[in-house]
Amino acid sequence: MTDFYKGLSPVKFEGEQSTNALAYRHYNKDEIVAGKRMEDHIRPAVAYWHSFAAEGGDPFGGRTFDRPWYDKGMDGARMKADVAFETFDMLDVPFFCFHDVDIAPEGDSLAESNKNVREIGEIFAKKMETSRTRLLWGTANLFSNRRYMGGAATNPDPDVFTYAAAQVKNVLELTHELGGENYVLWGGREGYETLLNTKIGQESDQMARFLTLVIEHADKIGFKGQILIEPKPQEPTKHQYDYDVATVYGFLQRYGLEKRVKCNIEVGHAFLAGHSFEHELAVASSLGMLGSVDANRNDLQSGWDTDHFPNNPGEMALAFYYILKQGGLGKGGFNFDAKLRRQSLDPADLLYGHVGGLDVLARGLKAAAAMIEDGEFDRLLDERYAGWQSGEGKAILNGERSLENLAERVERENLQPQPRSGRQEYLENLVNRFV
Amino acid sequence: MTDFYKGLSPVKFEGEQSTNALAYRHYNKDEIVAGKRMEDHIRPAVAYWHSFAAEGGDPFGGRTFDRPWYDKGMDGARMKADVAFETFDMLDVPFFCFHDVDIAPEGDSLAESNKNVREIGEIFAKKMETSRTRLLWGTANLFSNRRYMGGAATNPDPDVFTYAAAQVKNVLELTHELGGENYVLWGGREGYETLLNTKIGQESDQMARFLTLVIEHADKIGFKGQILIEPKPQEPTKHQYDYDVATVYGFLQRYGLEKRVKCNIEVGHAFLAGHSFEHELAVASSLGMLGSVDANRNDLQSGWDTDHFPNNPGEMALAFYYILKQGGLGKGGFNFDAKLRRQSLDPADLLYGHVGGLDVLARGLKAAAAMIEDGEFDRLLDERYAGWQSGEGKAILNGERSLENLAERVERENLQPQPRSGRQEYLENLVNRFV
Amino acid sequence: MTDFYKGLSPVKFEGEQSTNALAYRHYNKDEIVAGKRMEDHIRPAVAYWHSFAAEGGDPFGGRTFDRPWYDKGMDGARMKADVAFETFDMLDVPFFCFHDVDIAPEGDSLAESNKNVREIGEIFAKKMETSRTRLLWGTANLFSNRRYMGGAATNPDPDVFTYAAAQVKNVLELTHELGGENYVLWGGREGYETLLNTKIGQESDQMARFLTLVIEHADKIGFKGQILIEPKPQEPTKHQYDYDVATVYGFLQRYGLEKRVKCNIEVGHAFLAGHSFEHELAVASSLGMLGSVDANRNDLQSGWDTDHFPNNPGEMALAFYYILKQGGLGKGGFNFDAKLRRQSLDPADLLYGHVGGLDVLARGLKAAAAMIEDGEFDRLLDERYAGWQSGEGKAILNGERSLENLAERVERENLQPQPRSGRQEYLENLVNRFV
Amino acid sequence: MTDFYKGLSPVKFEGEQSTNALAYRHYNKDEIVAGKRMEDHIRPAVAYWHSFAAEGGDPFGGRTFDRPWYDKGMDGARMKADVAFETFDMLDVPFFCFHDVDIAPEGDSLAESNKNVREIGEIFAKKMETSRTRLLWGTANLFSNRRYMGGAATNPDPDVFTYAAAQVKNVLELTHELGGENYVLWGGREGYETLLNTKIGQESDQMARFLTLVIEHADKIGFKGQILIEPKPQEPTKHQYDYDVATVYGFLQRYGLEKRVKCNIEVGHAFLAGHSFEHELAVASSLGMLGSVDANRNDLQSGWDTDHFPNNPGEMALAFYYILKQGGLGKGGFNFDAKLRRQSLDPADLLYGHVGGLDVLARGLKAAAAMIEDGEFDRLLDERYAGWQSGEGKAILNGERSLENLAERVERENLQPQPRSGRQEYLENLVNRFV
Ligand SMILES: [Co+2]
Ligand SMILES: [Co+2]
Ligand SMILES: [Co+2]
Ligand SMILES: [Co+2]
Ligand SMILES: [Co+2]
Ligand SMILES: [Co+2]
Ligand SMILES: [Co+2]
Ligand SMILES: [Co+2]
Incomplete structure (x- = not known):
């Protein structure tokens, strides 16, 4: 037990009248809504990256947070894992998600990086023996390291494709071993900075090949989870190939993969693509592509991916409407791909973000269930x-x-x-x- | 001969040194660029709607133009046709494009509306015996009349679908008879104002059915032209199904139509969808979907479809680069889907718009050809x-x-x-x- | 009594449990919130233009509504006035707002137009003897007629300035005579389509002169109401001079008018200018410039002024927070500058829009009052x-x-x-x- | 002499026919345009931050560049200064600009930080004895360090205001001593992340106080340069107080500072505020506020500050039109606030960016001069x-x-x-x- 949350108590449901800022007012995991426990509808997950690896930096300034595990290599990674599971406990959430580079530092070679990831993976496995928190999904970070500056699968250099493939193999296998229910691909740099140096037809073929390899390997190792693509229109690239659900669907069909892959839809990415969140859910659902959700929100006046915690129950009500109408998210869930604001320095802030977000999801779920039960709308x-x-x-x-x-x-x-x-x-x- | 352009002389190529505002400075139709006449590369067309049917209105004010054919029923339609062909002659352009409602007033029944359209169609046929201007494409306006307020093919009422089908049959046949080289579908209201009253899966099926009927009828009557969908993300609807090229491609594949239909790409629509114009061309070309172009531009600070005449040679150079690389537009061309500004009241303004636009296209074409000839870029x-x-x-x-x-x-x-x-x-x- | 609302009953407060779509669930005019009647906080007004003069058209299609007063000249104007006051009664709202051209048709000269306006003005005066609905504000439409295509006060032609001045004189005096509590100037075409034909310094001086004349005349006739500028960044023009609150404030200071003029802030205009609604309220309040509000909302994905009815209680809570903190709106109020969607054809739709909007305002007001009473926030x-x-x-x-x-x-x-x-x-x- | 540019020759003017990628094709510093040397019109400056301190990182990935001076403390800072002046020589530009933190590492106290800055400042002074490159402007970075996360002048903590004041004092004095012709304030975090924790009236007063202190100190030390505010609407903050020229003007008037301060207008910031670049120049010029320019461009599809090098001669022609009409920029100039793309790793790329940018400025200048000489436009x-x-x-x-x-x-x-x-x-x- 670390002292990260010293003085703070685990978050419990206390009901709407509670004024305890560290209590759930709407999220009551065992409450039955539309025939199922709330937790089983929402399947909320904490994201390792924003919660434990991010540092509060932005393009105009560096780190503002001050976490005890920063700059401490594998020792830091182990302390981070401790705090991560303490966070899951404090919030009483059933799931988490991670990228390889979130959990362990990169080494001097891929072999060493993978070894580091596996070492922390084993710590996770151990913790999961006693924790009730499971893995919603794993993914590989194929966009931060400078080797990926020109893309991973879509890099002009086949060696980068190769390196990325090897990295995914490691994370996919770890995800499988940890019982992860999904594997996600977000193509952060699968796109272009300028068309002037880009062959988009060529890159499209590369991307399809990469995805096919992942699917084949998943089958080979017996991974039964969902393979998910997370659309985003741009940022960091000027244009990202997985622009939105409709674009991903066209791409998948072109290469005959539309039966095997679904989408992980992020609120803020829908917004950046010029869509409402519910639009992307409705489109995906109508195409059989609605797999999972990254819960957050975008600032309405900012033109980049702000990843705020959700705070609009009305938006979430429409989201849950489409989810309930398709019978739920199945193996998917609601991953909080949401980050603390740069000025939210305190450990308690990390809890506030998730508590407020989960309460908003609960309000949305209850509203959608009531809409459907009422029947007038349908x-x-x-x-x-x-x-x-x-x-x-x-x-x-x-x-x-x-x-x-x-x-x-x-x-x-x-x-x-x-x-x-x-x-x-x-x-x-x-x-x-x-x- | 009307006196609409009284006192103005036909527009000729005079070369870059000319200061005559009604001369081409770059567009020299017979000049050979990359092995072909400039005119055969660009295949420019005047749009009947913006040039002759529009009135200078906007959401905050009505008609500002004052054309002698306004409010005169079929007499006006005939005068409009005269001025249209005089315009084609003044500009010396090889093509024009039209919607049914641009050329003739609607009647009290579809039968009467179609009769009106056919009457003007016969006038066109006659004029085309002596004019060198041909028909680039025809299309049906399925969005202005209040019956289409909830969509045409995607209307919740099958009778509206039926009415629209009958309207398209008439225009498609007229297009065919006039030797039109393409038939375009722009789904102006095929989309939704609010998801709350919309079944998008249902509407998608309707839209595919409609398109299939059009293709079957085109085949039946022996129409050899291209069938084109013009993507646009929104406006007038909040969301339009033919959002962008990638979305249209996914839709076509879903219903097995991707081999039979291409795209007519409008500069301003690309911009509204969050893309550069060259992006949409490059994507379409890589998918074998680049059929034709609506030349215009959007104001960079306005969030709606401004349909300015093009004025950026650099943007057009990149466009022609992708067009030349795919061996040209084939049966397609550059339709000026561009309207005079509300304050551009004078007949001469109509010429200025096209002259400036065509010069910009010519500069773009020459730049792209030079880029390719130079070879460094490739x-x-x-x-x-x-x-x-x-x-x-x-x-x-x-x-x-x-x-x-x-x-x-x-x-x-x-x-x-x-x-x-x-x-x-x-x-x-x-x-x-x-x- | 017309039969426009035949079969519909007046809207009453029925409380949150009501499922009557034509009842208020939150807006209870006499309920005391933060020491004042709800109605006295909100001071809601129906806008004559959107409610009675608009026709459901948009840039891609004409009229969809079918009101019995359309195309009937002064007879229609009288019938429209009847339905307007029936609407005020049905909704039980204390205020309305109008432009001159909303209430009466334009004549062949300004003298005739003004006579028409005055004739309806007298009908209003008569109706107001028995109705409890008063005039929140009047304004002159200086943007729809083609004479204003290049601006009114900022027109390059001094005669247009003159005509506009005469038009304002008439509406300002009518507003005063009807007991209007504010006079609003929205500079719909006070801006430019292209900088290329615009002298912005010159136009700024013209605009200031015009405003000064209005203030002087208001003083002369003894008008004690507020003079309000309604900021908007663009549309119909590419750029509108009254861009946002901060810009208006700079302009007013430059000409020494900042003590005499306040702002009428519209939700959707704030959004188009890149601001949140609460931002514009907070800025205006901090500058002593918060005079009144145009209640509506913009579609979050559309780049033009959609003027939806408000539907987000959270947004309105923040708005009322700033209003309550400054002690209320004084002579201002909440004018529903909101229009029915093009497909909302029925008379009942006009009621639904206002009922839903007013309930959202009531929820916002109650939330803001509770926030302030709680005290933690402050x-x-x-x-x-x-x-x-x-x-x-x-x-x-x-x-x-x-x-x-x-x-x-x-x-x-x-x-x-x-x-x-x-x-x-x-x-x-x-x-x-x-x- | 470092070997950073080994193998590359200084950039010279070679004329339009040159195919040498490291030659100027349009920028011919001594060519007389509109009665003045080109260099004296443009007064181009290299920005220290983007050129020498930036590392190619973005929100989704770290450093991609690999400069020999990284991570080497004061030794690195000295090497950086060497390469900086070699760059100025290679490009043959008359000016540069810097922030304190660009040129020297921060120490453990402000005293130590300032000492480091002063030590490099002395190196600059020495180099400037032999170099022809002078200082266009200096500025203090009051936004990157975590102490400024909540603003500098507008921080809720007066100690942060105090620290910032002390930092500005040092840079202002250094700027003065180095003969800098302007001092710039860009309020990167003078704004808010959420209105919920912000008193904007209070912060406005703080900001005005800070600016007043700077002006008073400038006067005291005899600094005769221009004091410039650089407007930007947002990013890193959700809202930045110096939103655009009109907003800054209103702020300055409010505190009686409008005669003493002008604007440094950045192309991309104009775009983010919903304006064209020429709009901001025209507005500033009409208000007597056009002091200097940050030359760059924004990607047209990205919603954040991309700081590309300029590449549109047409845009720059309109810019120079307003500059020439007001008689030039005086003590201002064109600072390349433009950064290499993340993938532009090579030293040569740094030269390409500036060469292309300067050629675009030269084309714009020549076009504007020709427009004015022609006279038709005016x-x-x-x-x-x-x-x-x-x-x-x-x-x-x-x-x-x-x-x-x-x-x-x-x-x-x-x-x-x-x-x-x-x-x-x-x-x-x-x-x-x-x-
Ligand atoms: Co995500
Ligand atoms: Co995101
Ligand atoms: Co078009
Ligand atoms: Co268009
Ligand atoms: Co309004
Ligand atoms: Co509006
Ligand atoms: Co700058
Ligand atoms: Co910038």
């Missing part, structure tokens, strides 16, 4: 599209009508379709009834 | 990716390596790939050498 | 800046220290200031406790 | 506003007309002002004639 939606369930509508969709048939009917019936109200204000008010 | 690009042409790179792409093979090589060779300069500043300077 | 804020209340901090602010004094103290005390947590996550959670 | 502008030079227009501006006078004239003359074309397309073509 009823209106079905009513609006009822014409397609029978008669001409059905015949059209079934491919039983040609342009000529349709033109003839317009003429014959002198068809003059009359518009009906879309009822947007009514529906917005209806959502607010539950939020 | 040489650097090939050099950068040379590693993938042989040895390990080739073996990886050929599927001859597994993660295990790659990991083993990293270990065996203690692989430490060293980054090489991406040379962005050098390449940007190089482009500027030709612009 | 206490933390004061604590954070406590160092400036005494000792060195106070001496610095009082001008009692020079750079040399300060540098000497750093050296003498070897000053090493230690950062303290900004507690952002804690504060965000705290706000959510009340929302 | 003639059209004057013609457009001619009505304000005499008669009624002049009388209005002179304050000789009231609303009543104006209304009476409208009635008497039945004034019906007719709009005239704004000629935007014509003007855009005209600009392109010179670019």
Whole structure:
């Protein structure tokens, strides 16, 4: 037991009336909502990188946090692991997620780096024997080291592809051994800084090849988890190939991988791509691609990835609506890909971020379940599209009508379709009834 | 001959030293660039809507222009056709494009609307016997009339789908009869205002069905032109399904249509989707989807579709680079989907817009041809990716390596790939050498 | 009594449990919050333009609504006035706002236009004898007619300035006669489309002159209301001079008008200028410039002024926080500058929009009052800046220290200031406790 | 002489036909343009930070560059100074700019930090005896160190204000001693991350106090250079107080400082604030606030400050138009606040960036001078506003007309002002004639 959280008590559910800033007011893990424990709906995870590896820096200034494990090599990595599991306990969350470089320092060769990662992996395995916290997903950081400055899978240099492949092999296997339920690929530098030095067709083929290798290896080692791509439109690159869900879907189909890979959708990345979060969820769900979620939010006025903790219950209500309608996230969950603000220096801040975020998710979940239970929302939606369930509508969709048939009917019936109200204000008010 | 352009002379090429505002300074249609006449590279078209049907209005104010054909029904439509062909002659352009509602007023029924359109179509046919201007593409306006407020193909009401189908049948057939080389679908309201009243999976199926019907009918009537989708991310809708090239490609693949349909890429729509124009061209070209272009530009500080005339030769140089590399636009061309500013009231302004725009295209074309002829740019690009042409790179792409093979090589060779300069500043300077 | 709302009953407060879509669930006008009736805090107003003059059009399509008063000249204007006051009654709101052109059709001369406006003004006066609804503010539309395409006060043609001045005179006097509590200037086309044809220094002087004339006339006729400028960064123009609160403040100071004019802050305009709504309120309040509010919201993904009805209680809580802290809006209020979506065709939709909006304002008000009553928020804020209340901090602010004094103290005390947590996550959670 | 540029020759002007990537093709320092040497118009400066202190890192990855002076303390700082002056020589530029922390490592106390800065300052002074490169401006970095995480002048802790004051004193004095022609304040963290923990009125007073102290000290030590504020809307903070030129102007007036301070306008900051670069220059110039320029550009699709080297001659032509119209920049200049891309690792890349940038500036300057010499542009502008030079227009501006006078004239003359074309397309073509 470290003294990182000295003086602070574990976070418990105390109900809406509580004024204890370190209590859950809405997140009550065992409460049954829509037939399932809240925790089993949300499956919340703490992200190792933002919570334990980040230092409060930004492009205009360095480290502001002051953690006892900084600059201490493998000793630091071990202390960090201790605090990580203490954090999971303090928050009472069932999952965590990590990149290889979050958990252990890089060595002078990949062999040494991998050895370091494995050593901490073993500590995790040990801790997980007694902790109830499991691994939601693992991933390899293929973007921070300067060797990846021009991409990993999409690097012009095949040796970089090779190095990245070897790195993923290690993390994928560790993820599998730790019982991870998903493996995520975020292509942070799979994109371009300038088209002027880029062959996008070539890079697309490289990216598909890389993904195929990962899938084949996952199958080979018996990994049964989901393989997830996390879309993001840009940053750090000017353009990132996994722009949004629709783009990822087109890419996967092109290479015949759309049945094998789903998406991990981050709130802030949806926003940067010009979409609402619920849009990306709805699109992914309609394509069978909604695998997991990175919970956070973007500052509405900032043009970069701010990774704030979520604070808008209304946004989360719409998110959970699509998740509940597809029967939940399955092996996925809600990973807090959210970082403390640069000025949030204190250990307690790390708890506040997660507590507030989890309460917002709980409010969203309860609102979505209530919306669905109420039924009015779904009823209106079905009513609006009822014409397609029978008669001409059905015949059209079934491919039983040609342009000529349709033109003839317009003429014959002198068809003059009359518009009906879309009822947007009514529906917005209806959502607010539950939020 | 109307007196619309009274006192103005036809626009001719006069060379770079000319100070005549109504002369081409760069666009010299018969000049050979990269082995082809300039006109045959650019294939410029005047857009009927912005040039003759628009009125200078915007969301905060009505009509500012004062054209003699306004509010005169079919008489006005005939006068408009006269001025249109006079404009083509004044500008000496080989192509034009139109929507049905641009050329003739809507009637009380689709039958009457179509009859009006056909009557003007016959006037076009007649004029085209003597004019050298041909039809680049036709399209149906499925977004202005209130019946389409909730979409055309994606309307919740199958009757609206039906009406739209009948309307497209008419325009497609007219396009075919006038020798049009392309048929374009821009899904202006195929999208949603609010997800709250929208079933996106359902609407996606409707949209695919509609497109399939159009293709089948095109085949049936022997239309050999390209079928093109024009992507746009939003506006008028909050979200438009044909968001960008990558999204359209995913949609087409999903319904098995990707071999039959290409894209008509508009500069300003690329910008609204968060892309550079050259990005959309490069992506489309790499997917075999680059069919045609809507030439214009967006104001860099405005968040809506401003449809300015193009004025940046550097942007057009990069565009022509991708077009030349794929061997040209084939049946496509450069349609000026550009409108006069609200304050540009005079007939001469209509000429200035096109003259300036065409000169910018010509500068772009010449710059791109010079870049390619110089060869340095392509040489650097090939050099950068040379590693993938042989040895390990080739073996990886050929599927001859597994993660295990790659990991083993990293270990065996203690692989430490060293980054090489991406040379962005050098390449940007190089482009500027030709612009 | 028209039959516009036939079958619908007046909107009453029914409490949070109500499922009546045409009842207030939170807005209870007589409920005392922070010592004052809710209605007296919010002072809600219906906007004549969006509610009665707008037609559902957008840049890609015309009218979708179908109101019985359209295209009926002065008869229509009278019917519109009837429905307007029926709407005020149905919603039970204490205020409305209008532009001259909203209420009466333009004539062939300004004299005739003004006569039309005055005739409807007299109808208003009559109705206000029995209605409890009063005039929050009046304004002149100086942007829709083509004569204003290049600006009104800032037009290159002094005759346009003159015409605009005469138009304002009429509306200002009518506003005064109707007991309006404010007069608003929104400079819709006071800006530029292109700097290339614009002398901004000249136009700035014109704008100041115009504003001065308005103030002088207001004083002359004894108008005691507030004169308000409504900032907006752009749209319809590429750049609008009254960009945001800070810009307006600089402009007013430059011409010595900052004591006489305040701001009317619109949610969506703040967003378009790159600010949060609460930012603009906080800035304005700190400058003594917060006069009134245009309540609405922008779609978060659209780059133009969408004027949705507000639906985010959290946003409104922060707004009311600044309003309550400055002691309320005084003569200002919350004008619903919000329009029905293009597809919201039904009379009931007009009620839904306002009902939902007003409930959101009520929730925001109650949350802000609770935050202030709780006190923790203000206490933390004061604590954070406590160092400036005494000792060195106070001496610095009082001008009692020079750079040399300060540098000497750093050296003498070897000053090493230690950062303290900004507690952002804690504060965000705290706000959510009340929302 | 270090071997940093080994194998590379100094950059000379070789003319437009040159294909030498390390030659100027347009920048010919002694060429007379508009009556002055090109160098004396542009007054280009190399920025110490981006050129010598930056490491190629970004929020998702660390250092990519590999400079021999990294991690070597004061020895490194001395080597860095050597390479800096070699760079100035290689590029043959007349100016440089620096922050204190760029040139020397921070020590354990401010005293030690300042001593380090002074030691390098003495090296500079020595080098400047033989080099022709002078100091355009100096500045203090008040944003990178964690002590400034909550602002410097606007920090809630007066001790941080004090520390910052002492730091500025040192740099201001050094700037003065080195003959610097300007002192710049960029308030990188003078703003807020969240309004929830911020008293903006209080912080505004602090900021004004700080600026006043700087001005007083400048006067005291006899510094005759310009004091400049560099506006930026956000980043690193969510909101920065010096948002744009108009905001800075309002702030300065509020505290009576508008005569004493001008602006240093950065291209990319204008863009982030929603403005074109030429807009900010035109506004500043019209207010007498245009002091100096930070030359760079923003990626058009990125929402953060990318600080690319400039590459658009058309943009720079409009910039120089406003600069030439006000008679030049005086003591200001063009500082390349532009950084190499993360992948631009080679010493040569540093030269390419500046060479390309300077050529673009030279093209812009020549184009602007030609535009002005041609005269058509200014003639059209004057013609457009001619009505304000005499008669009624002049009388209005002179304050000789009231609303009543104006209304009476409208009635008497039945004034019906007719709009005239704004000629935007014509003007855009005209600009392109010179670019
Ligand atoms: Co993420
Ligand atoms: Co993120
Ligand atoms: Co288009
Ligand atoms: Co467009
Ligand atoms: Co408003
Ligand atoms: Co608005
Ligand atoms: Co700068
Ligand atoms: Co910058």
